[in-house]
Amino acid sequence: MPDRELASFMARLSGAGAVVSFVGIARGRDKEGEIVRGLFLDHYPGMTEHSLETIAAAALDRFDIDDALVVHRCGAVAPGEPIVIAAAASAHRRAAFEAADYLMDRLKTEAMFWKREDGVDGSRWIEPTEADRADLARWSDPCPE
Amino acid sequence: MPDRELASFMARLSGAGAVVSFVGIARGRDKEGEIVRGLFLDHYPGMTEHSLETIAAAALDRFDIDDALVVHRCGAVAPGEPIVIAAAASAHRRAAFEAADYLMDRLKTEAMFWKREDGVDGSRWIEPTEADRADLARWSDPCPE
Amino acid sequence: MKILLFGQLGERIGREVDAALASDGCTIAELRHALAEQWPAMTSDLASGALRFAVDQEIVDDSFAISPGQEVALFSVLSGG
């Protein structure tokens, strides 16, 4: 549950003034507006966790943040249920906002999941959208590393 | 507590795919690095709440979001305690990120509070910083209303 | 007439002061003048233009005429959230 994840993330901070968190929720409609009965997120135990850790570590490297959190569901997820929480903590709010935004843009394309939408008329496996790829490209400008 | 506020905000949503929340935490050091023992937030019952509602309503007007939340502490706040939670929920994540960022920029300058930092060598009443005013000015470009 | 004060002003002068002034049709300009006379510690604040008045929880300007029974508040610069 995202609220408990947020509480435990905040409990481990010391000195941060700002925490930005993102919660992604499974939607009951697909991109075409058709009903989605549920999602199934296939993953590769070990490599999937490593992909999430790599993304969190990149955010810690790139932004002036104290801590970063990525928790992702796998397996079956029903509409309305949270899929992911990503959060960043920093002294001042701008860095936390940017880092959380960055975490999500990378997670949407690079998190190691294979996602199936189960609709009324069958299922389909989905790939990152062009919009997801464009969001990620926002960060490829020379960065303040 | 921000985690409970987030949980109840999420419980009232239906159909949103993205929730971005900001939690501000009282810091134990002031801008000069001096120890802060506590904050006191004076407020004007009625008008202060109205100022928060006005800011939330402006975010709902300006961005493609389903819901917005602003909860602010008043009175005595100890270092490490949360002061504010602001959140926005939307179908897609970009609008929620922008709205949460906007809520905070407005709250930092326009929320009707008078804030005193109690340090080791006395207290001082504080005003929005130049950085806060510059953050707010980011939103004064022609907006997508 | 009762005036509510907040923040630094409330701490220095009092969170609620009683201005020696009839509230019957008195304007904000007249109130500003009366407060400066009664509390010299507020004079420079009142002259600086940094203070704003609210009547019944709405910000008003100097020409506003206060009716009896209205809630009057005097704000120094906000800190924000």
Place this chain on the structure above:
Amino acid sequence: MKILLFGQLGERIGREVDAALASDGCTIAELRHALAEQWPAMTSDLASGALRFAVDQEIVDDSFAISPGQEVALFSVLSGG
């Protein structure tokens, strides 16, 4: 040799398949060829270049030589989070 499959490929072919191939020094290129022969349903995927192999949880290229006992996985395009 056991191969782990995920996502759509795992659903179509099986989440774990046993390639008729000695794992003793076989390269990824050889494995790709053997899989295409054994599962014609994978041939177009394997030819498209959209699939990637991982050995012991590291992405490897076609020249990589698999040692006995290593964990081999075949990925189709990720969906992301």
